[in-house]
Each structure stands twice: as structure tokens, then as C-alpha cells.
Amino acid sequence: QLQLQESGPGLVKPSETLSLTCTVSGGSISSTNYYWGWIRQPPGKGLEWIVSIHYSGSTYYNASLKSRVTISVDTSKNQFSLRLSSVTAADTAVYYCARKTVGATNPFDYWGQGTLVTVSS
Amino acid sequence: QSVLTQPPSASGTPGQRVTISCSGSSSNIGSNTINWYQQLPGTAPKLLIYNNNQRPSGVPDRFSGSKSGTSASLAISGLQSEDEADYYCAAWDASLDGWVFGGGTKLTVL
Numbered sequence: 001q002l003q004l005q006e007s008g009p010g011l012v013k014p015s016e017t018l019s020l021t022c023t024v025s026g027g028s029i030s031s032t033n034y035y036w037g038w039i040r041q042p043p044g045k046g047l048e049w050i051v052s053i054h055y056s057g058s059t060y061y062n063a064s065l066k067s068r069v070t071i072s073v074d075t076s077k078n079q080f081s082l083r084l085s086s087v088t089a090a091d092t093a094v095y096y097c098a099r100k101t102v103g104a105t106n107p108f109d110y111w112g113q114g115t116l117v118t119v120s121s
Numbered sequence: 122q123s124v125l126t127q128p129p130s131a132s133g134t135p136g137q138r139v140t141i142s143c144s145g146s147s148s149n150i151g152s153n154t155i156n157w158y159q160q161l162p163g164t165a166p167k168l169l170i171y172n173n174n175q176r177p178s179g180v181p182d183r184f185s186g187s188k189s190g191t192s193a194s195l196a197i198s199g200l201q202s203e204d205e206a207d208y209y210c211a212a213w214d215a216s217l218d219g220w221v222f223g224g225g226t227k228l229t230v231l
Contacts, residue, residue, distance in 0.1 A: 049220035
């Protein structure tokens with residue numbers, strides 16, 4: 001059974017960089033069949049897709065966040081990571097990592113439990 | 122200001138049939154398939170419907186989806202108390218080259 005687990009600091013100061021890692025178990029992040037992504041949800045609000053990456057390096061970004069987002073894959077650890085720079089209070093959210101099958105319209109079918117990141121001094 | 126538009130709330134009594142709408146445009150729903158997610162309180166979203174009307178293994182057939190033009194609907198028949206959750210529609214947007222979500226609909230079982 002595939003499992004995804006987010007990890008990282010729960011508190012980040014304004015203007016600093018948010019860093020999160022998603023550890024994948026029960027499956028290989030190096031599979032050609034899947035993209036891996038990050039989606040966030042501000043408290044009490046809806047879902048916002050951030051970015052998706054294939055282990056080969058192919059990446060899709062939310063245009064509104066692209067200038068601040070870095071995503072990477074570590075196949076040796078079966079992990080992928082998100083960095084979001086210059087954070088503000090508006091970046092406070094539960095951050096989910098998720099998997100989707102290759103193919104633009106295929107959905108995110110496996111999700112992590114999410115991790116709350118608060119931006120505050 | 123979500124790209125896909127959903128009603129903020131819906132409600133029904135046990136056993137009733139309810140529908141939740143999702144409205145978009147030609148660049149998302151109009152040209153790509155729609156997916157629906159169920160988010161129970163305090164949990165991660167769960168894929169409920171994909172490819173407009175397909176149910177993943179384990180999703181009861183009480184849940185169904187449809188699409189027409191630039192709109193889509195999620196229907197829940199035989200409403201149960203455990204269906205009380207937030208529901209989100211999602212689609213790939215060819216103009217934005219990315220995923221867009223609806224703002225979510227909170228379903229209350231009265």
C-alpha cells in the first residue's frame with residue numbers, strides 16, 4: 001500500500017524559506033508512471049495546487065507561485081522536496097504531498113496526511 | 122476566487138439525493154476531465170470520482186459524477202451521516218497549464 005508522509009518545520013518566519021519533504025513508501029518514486037506533487041490548503045479555505053514533478057525532472061508549476069518554488073526529487077531516499085521562498089502569512093497552510101499517474105488529466109490519487117506550516121515571527 | 126465555481130454549501134436529510142455543481146470554462150472542464158474529492162473533517166482529501174464519472178475501488182456507487190459542456194455535477198444518493206464533508210472539484214486547465222480546484226462545498230446531513 002502506497003504511503004506518503006510530509007515532514008518539515010511547523011513554524012517559519014516571514015521572508016524565510018519554507019522547506020518540506022515527502023517520503024514515499026510502498027512504491028518507487030523512480031517509476032516512469034507517476035508525477036509527484038504538492039497541494040496546500042490555508043486554514044478554513046480551499047485547495048491550491050503548487051507544483052508537480054516527474055523523477056526525470058519534468059515539472060509543472062502554478063504560475064502564481066513559480067518564482068518562489070523549488071521542487072526536487074531524491075531517488076536514493078525515495079523522497080521529493082518543496083522549497084517556498086520569501087514566505088508571508090498568506091503561505092500559512094496545511095501542505096499535502098500527493099501522487100498522480102502520468103497524463104495531464106489523471107488525478108492525484110494518493111495523498112499524505114498533510115502538515116501544517118505557520119508563517120509567523 | 123477559485124477558477125472553478127462551486128456552491129459554498131449544500132444539505133440534505135438521510136436517504137435523500139443531493140447534487141453539487143462545479144462550473145468552469147472551455148480551458149478546463151470544457152476540454153478536460155473532472156475529478157471530485159471528499160475531505161472529511163481533519164483529514165486529507167480522498168479521490169471520489171475521476172475521469173468525469175469513474176469511481177476508484179472502494180467508493181460506494183451512491184456517488185456518481187457527470188459532465189456537460191463547461192459544468193459538472195457530483196450526485197450523492199441515499200445520503201448518509203458519514204457523507205458530511207467538504208467536496209472539491211478539480212480539473213487540468215490547458216490555458217494555465219496547471220491544476221485548478223473549486224472552492225469547495227460543505228455538505229451537511231440534517
